[in-house]
Amino acid sequence: MRIDSRTCRACGKCIPFCPVGAIEMTPEGVSAIDYDECVECGVCLRSAVCPSGALFQDELTWPRTLRHLFSNPVSVHASTRVPGRGMEEMKTNDVTGRYPPGVVGIIIEIGRPILGTRFRQVEIVTRHLAASGLAVDASSPLIPLMSDVATGTFRPDILEEKVLSAIVSCDVPESRLAEALERLEEVQSRIDTVFSVGIIVPSGEAGKQPARQDGERRGYAACLSRSVSLHGKTNIGLGKRSRG
Amino acid sequence: MTHTLHRQGEYLDRDFVVLAMSAKGLNELGSADKLRVFLRLAEQFHPVNLGDMKSGSRFEYALEEILARVEDTSIVHAAFDGLPSVEAFVAELARADLGLSVVVTGDTEDVRQMCLRRLHRAPHTTEYSLGIWGRKDRLPPADRLAITSMCGHSLVSPRLVEKLLSEVRSGLKTPEAAAAELARPCVCGIFNTSRASALLAGCD
Numbered sequence: 001m002r003i004d005s006r007t008c009r010a011c012g013k014c015i016p017f018c019p020v021g022a023i024e025m026t027p028e029g030v031s032a033i034d035y036d037e038c039v040e041c042g043v044c045l046r047s048a049v050c051p052s053g054a055l056f057q058d059e060l061t062w063p064r065t066l067r068h069l070f071s072n073p074v075s076v077h078a079s080t081r082v083p084g085r086g087m088e089e090m091k092t093n094d095v096t097g098r099y100p101p102g103v104v105g106i107i108i109e110i111g112r113p114i115l116g117t118r119f120r121q122v123e124i125v126t127r128h129l130a131a132s133g134l135a136v137d138a139s140s141p142l143i144p145l146m147s148d149v150a151t152g153t154f155r156p157d158i159l160e161e162k163v164l165s166a167i168v169s170c171d172v173p174e175s176r177l178a179e180a181l182e183r184l185e186e187v188q189s190r191i192d193t194v195f196s197v198g199i200i201v202p203s204g205e206a207g208k209q210p211a212r213q214d215g216e217r218r219g220y221a222a223c224l225s226r227s228v229s230l231h232g233k234t235n236i237g238l239g240k241r242s243r244g
Numbered sequence: 245m246t247h248t249l250h251r252q253g254e255y256l257d258r259d260f261v262v263l264a265m266s267a268k269g270l271n272e273l274g275s276a277d278k279l280r281v282f283l284r285l286a287e288q289f290h291p292v293n294l295g296d297m298k299s300g301s302r303f304e305y306a307l308e309e310i311l312a313r314v315e316d317t318s319i320v321h322a323a324f325d326g327l328p329s330v331e332a333f334v335a336e337l338a339r340a341d342l343g344l345s346v347v348v349t350g351d352t353e354d355v356r357q358m359c360l361r362r363l364h365r366a367p368h369t370t371e372y373s374l375g376i377w378g379r380k381d382r383l384p385p386a387d388r389l390a391i392t393s394m395c396g397h398s399l400v401s402p403r404l405v406e407k408l409l410s411e412v413r414s415g416l417k418t419p420e421a422a423a424a425e426l427a428r429p430c431v432c433g434i435f436n437t438s439r440a441s442a443l444l445a446g447c448d
Contacts, residue, residue, distance in 0.1 A: 090347075236354065
């Protein structure tokens with residue numbers, strides 16, 4: 001995204017809309033975008049707040065196109081055909097069987113909330129997980145960006161690209177969940193951003209224990225106790241397969 | 245994608261999002277019409293927000309405009325500020341038998357009990373939030389984060405919250421009007437304006 005300094009009226013109305021604070025007033029008295037910090041989410045332009053039309057989307061070329069793909073939820077990844085930066089994950093598990101009983105999905109969204117991330121930070125996480133035998137989901141939009149999937153290493157030309165977030169998902173057997181989360185805890189002190197963590201599990205048997213007790217029975221109560229809240233996402237099982 | 249997860253702060257007991265989508269290659273073809281039915285049904289239960297990730301929310305567009313842009317690959321949402329509306333909507337969705345996957349974000353035990361009451365079976369799959377890890381010292385204050393985290397794509401800026409909070413305090417805007425402005429950057433329609441109003445009124 002760019003601001004045409006010739007037409008900017010220096011009203012500053014666009015400044016608060018930028019989620020990553022990349023728009024500032026310059027000493028020359030016009031609004032300007034820090035191009036290295038801008039994640040190409042498009043919020044400033046969509047807000048239609050500029051009275052002079054000074055904001056404009058410049059042509060993005062590789063690897064900057066990744067910023068748009070991972071930050072603007074209106075964009076769709078060719079590999080997933082899902083709008084946004086993630087995958088279907090548990091949302092269609094009632095149809096896909098993506099997470100069968102006994103398998104726990106770990107969803108790590110790096111850069112969320114609000115701080116964003118460079119792919120260099122994402123690589124710190126993927127390399128650490130790979131070294132622990134935890135592979136990134138093969139259908140993830142991150143996979144085509146890796147030069148070595150086995151080690152979780154990204155192409156060097158994308159490492160400095162900044163995005164609002166990137167999602168690392170991996171599957172583990174229930175029996176390895178606690179260990180996987182311990183590996184993830186180790187990486188916290190090594191990165192310069194935040195990440196939000198979710199775990200995907202079966203909802204439990206009908207009429208049986210509430211989630212926390214069910215977790216205890218399955219051996220991941222310690223994981224649930226890390227959560228500040230049991231506010232979560234529930235696939236209520238209304239999906240059905242059809243022909244296409 | 246986990247865009248309705250990881251909501252933070254107070255009043256989560258009045259914060260629910262219901263979404264529907266098709267599974268690519270499995271029940272995708274022709275699903276746009278069913279996704280439109282979802283949105284029309286949702287509208288009957290007075291959601292505080294509604295939208296399609298590809299088309300925008302009702303704080304940007306009229307319902308008919310959103311419906312016209314829904315595609316087979318869309319993800320449609322409706323946000324509610326109370327469980328009774330969600331429960332009535334889910335019962336209607338079950339009757340409509342659309343065959344799409346439906347996910348309810350909210351207190352997982354409330355949702356589980358709702359499924360037992362209305363669908364007479366336990367839900368299928370749950371995703372729990374284990375919270376935020378890493379450099380939490382770099383984040384905005386918790387009461388601001390409670391507002392921004394209602395857009396899971398992080399499109400609601402902390403600076404915009406500060407600006408609108410300042411306007412509320414100086415009497416230029418009501419919390420409700422400020423919440424409606426904050427909802428605009430959230431293209432999915434999952435920003436809960438009712439809860440945002442309450443949070444704005446309680447910010448330090």
